[in-house]
Amino acid sequence: MAIERVSAILFLLAAIAAPMLLSGFFIFQVTMLLVYAIAIMGLNLLTGFNGQFSLGHSAFYAIGAYAAAILMDKFGIGYLWTLPLAGLICFAVGFLFGFPALRLEGTYLALATFGLAVATPQILKLTPLEHWTGGVQGVFVAKPNAAMGLPLTADQWLYYLTLSVFILLYILARNLIGSRTGRALLAIRENPIAAQSMGINVSLYKTLTFGVSAAYTGVAGALGAIVIQFVAPDSFGFMLSVTFLVGLVVGGIAWLPGALIGAAFILFVPNFAEEISKGLSGAAYGVIMILLMYVMPSGAGGIVQSALRAVRAR
């Protein structure tokens, strides 16, 4: 317990101090890291803790991003308000999608969510919706300045905003997992039939998890839209879902802090691969991924958890 508390405090201190030490570009990168971490955390709630496989989280990310962009662009709603609204909209979509998903398992669920991921950019491009979505051209988002006259640059302000949202969502997720609900989720992952017989309402929990997971990823999408200042349909293809999945596995399944490590991986390693070779960057990235799975087949989470166990066992 102590180790975790100490590392949490160290992380917080470093995170708060970071913008004072780093350049604008690096702050931007770390902000994107936190955005992806929130999305991965959402995926982790569903896949890691509840055992439901999803290839569709790019869709929820897209819906969150577009919700924020359209609310700001067409309705003049303040950017802060778009975050909970994007979360709510994605919760509703995810919850509704959770119902058909109930009847599907494993690979079949993967295909259904995959269908969602493939369909979303096409729907966003749809001619009848162009007035709202901007069609193939996408929507611009204005970059907010620091609130309440704080002496921060726009980059720093967005960073602190994203950090606060991340911490808030992290704590919520942590409490959720530690609660009776969390134990129910794990029980469902391990053995749905046994969970049912223990009196757990499996359908309700599964659909709710879908909703909550989608909401997390949607909030990440909204933050991403604000940070990037632009949304376009082809940013949210099926490969984004795959990227989140890679982040989840690298960070560690069913281990919340792993989201940060996974996000760092999907953000920085492609750049690193590119430096190895422009012509073979894709292959380099692939090789790094595979080697990493050899070194830590259960992701960073697996290593940290077994290290913690070893320390405690002493």
Add this chain to the structure above:
Amino acid sequence: MIAALATVAAASMAMAKGKYDVGASDTEIKMGHFNPYSGPVSAWGTVGKLQTAFYRMINEQGGINGRKITFITYDDAYSPPKAVEQTRRLMERDQVLGLFNPMGTASNLAIQKYMNNMKAPQIFVSSGAVAFGNPKDYPWTMGWLNYASEGRVYARYLLQNKPDAKVALFFQNDDFGKGFVAGFREALGDKAKTMIVGEASYEISEPTIDSQIVKLKASGADVLFNMSSPKFAAQAIRKLTDLNWKPLHFLTSSSAQIGSTLGPAGLENSKGIISTNYYKDSTDPRWKDDPAMKNWNAFMDKYYPEGDKSDTTNVYAYLVSETIVQVLKQAGHDLTRENIMKQAANLKQFSTPLLLPGVTITTSETDFFPIEQLQLIQFNGRTWDFIGGVIDGSAK
């Protein structure tokens, strides 16, 4: 050794009267660039690779006005968030003078505001979207060509030569396809409603487009406007042959290459296709002995031997680099961002031998599309024939 250093010092002293912004100095011009090196559209990565080779050649020839070019190019994987990240890396960490020929509509839209806030050039954007030729709102962003211009050229040709045409539109469902459609419709004006009898689009993830062509044939059209990328264009040409459907066939310039589209589709099948172009098709036998083409081939052999000579993207990239060099030459020793922008908007009938005869590049403070002159061409089964002279595709 000391003498050599002294000479260098003297030389740089002589040039010390230069004016500079971040990214330029007496000895160096730092240029930023991104395009997809990885991911599903990594085919475009050849643009960055060719340009890297091109500037190596320029540097070997002594650079521009005595300054070496440092060309920094990154992978944006065709993803706007990544493009923003790479742009900020270029601008804030690498401290480049500006972005030259960055690729992709969405990626460039995503950085347009940032570049204009930074008051740094984002020029010759590799995209045909109309948004990049808007000097009033975005004075630091300049496009290259405009899909709409080309669309207008075909529409005007139809109005003149086949006013009772029934047109079927076949387009890629993104900014590329829709850009052409917009220009085409605009130039047809009121007649668009009656002339356009069928429309079908495709996504690049689709394996085949047979169904769309079948549907368009059933619309009863006698003109097909084909706005697709080379692979799908080739499929479409072949499907037309299979269906024995022989409409008047317009094919957009980006796919109208003998080597990468018409050859695979079958030269015989491609006879009669009308397109436009502004530069020489490296796969057209017409230019086999052309000095500009020979020169380009020699460059490819020496500086970019791994590049694919049957890919005309490499001609395009060469041409853009030449234009960038022209802008930098014009800027002289005043390498401020403002002057780069000023010179980019001050190309007066610039011409290079890779352009088709008669095509020139012109920009002005109100005209941010360098390429607007196009040559209508028709395929005769072996090579492209010119139809009429060079025409102007800008909005009237």
Add this chain to the structure above:
Amino acid sequence: MELLLQQILSGLATGAIYACMALAVVMIYQSIGHLNFAQGEMATFSTFVAWQLITWGFPYWAAFALTVALSFAGGVLIERVVFRPLKDAPALSHIVVFIGLLAIFNNASGFVWDFTIKTFPSPFGQGPMFGAFLNMHQAGMIACTLGMLVLLYLFFSRTRLGLSLRAAAANPESARLVGVRVGWMIALGWGLASAIGAVAGMLIAPGVFLEPNMMLGVLLYGFAGAVVGGLTSPIGAVAGGLIVGVMENLAGTYVPVVGSELKLTIALSLIILILIFKPSGLFGKTLAKRV
């Protein structure tokens, strides 16, 4: 009426492409219980190998046979070298490895053979047949897909090796207890899947042109076809592929307003609908289990 017929036939032709890939998907799913995301890129790579051989002057069928053999060996090798050490890792880790392989093969194809589209010869010729409804290659491809299905059926139902493969897939522990070398069966499954993928690639390429991203879309449809068919049944895979092809064409032609832009979306929604009512696919085995 003619349009309807045309769209159905052209859907069947496209569907045959999906069916080919779906067969490979089912093969790998049978032996490892996952979808292999790299399957398409592996098939593309194989097809490039065949193209290279033909360019070097090999006769078509020699190149074909050699490619199939090389792909089979390559598949076995990937299982032995890449996946064997990870056999106890969680399933999701395998998915990351698939994605890594996808990136590697895709990149390698583009790096070695460039991105301009290449024509790939068809052993059946290219001219139209049946009026203008299908071309000879498409007809040949449909025939070949069905032929491959028959061969697979015979292999699985009539040979002891086929039986061992099925046993290892259905119940690895029991398979070991009758002496089946399950590890090798998995490698064999990889080999077969990659050989079938190579055949699929060589059948598909003449119609859609060969380039490094040739299979990107095809694999998505192949997944859909395999899942509709039930993932475990080769017949289901072929039927599923054909259904997806036809459904998509009909959606694109007859659904008003959004049909053309959303033809894949509509097809996918229908698939999900099918799955909701028949969660293990149209041909998936639903077994009355007795304890």
Add this chain to the structure above:
Amino acid sequence: MTALLSVHGLTASYGEGQVLAGLDFEVQRGGVTVLLGANGAGKTTTLRAICGMVRREGSIIFDGKPIQNLSTEGVVRLGVAHVPDGRGTFTQLTVDENLQLGAITRRGRKEIEHDIERCFGYFPVLKERRSQQAGTLSGGEQQMLAVARALMLRPKLMLLDEPSFGLAPMIVKQIFDIFRTLNASTSMSMLIVEQNAALALELADHAYLLETGRVVFAGRPDDIRNDPALRRSYLGY
């Protein structure tokens, strides 16, 4: 008689917990040995350890060869047939295919066909159902199929894990009668784990009692029947 299987100091573990703590026992050539013990004593694990289905250490000599380092397939190929708990039926395959699989390591189509007919002789009901999916059989039929499948290997040693579990008494009797016939007519040895100790002891020539992963008693069936304490706790009278 010499030992066909002799086990010394066998340990086995699942994950962190050790289940077997150094077992010693033997199965004679042509003999029937029974392992008795309460739930959790390690009986099933012992069988699984012999077949290499769990991590194990110690010495296992089968037919003169050490097999403690062989894979499951390797052990089976030496002639050890295992009828596992839960029967291990290939539910999606037909009865016929299940039997074919039993002989998958053997050669000679004719002989295999002959052996299938022989199994149908023991279990006529299987013949009626030969092209049916095995998952549709009743529990008793599946147990018969499991035994028949094991016989198809022509094993030297058959490991039987709770062959009577969950079956009606009539069927149990039928199956044990066949065991007796088999043991008498062929030289096949058996190692049986059984809850129904009375039944098993009728068949066995040796018995071992296990408690928490250790052998606590070894002897002949009569030794158990004659020991009042053992009789009470294992035979219930």
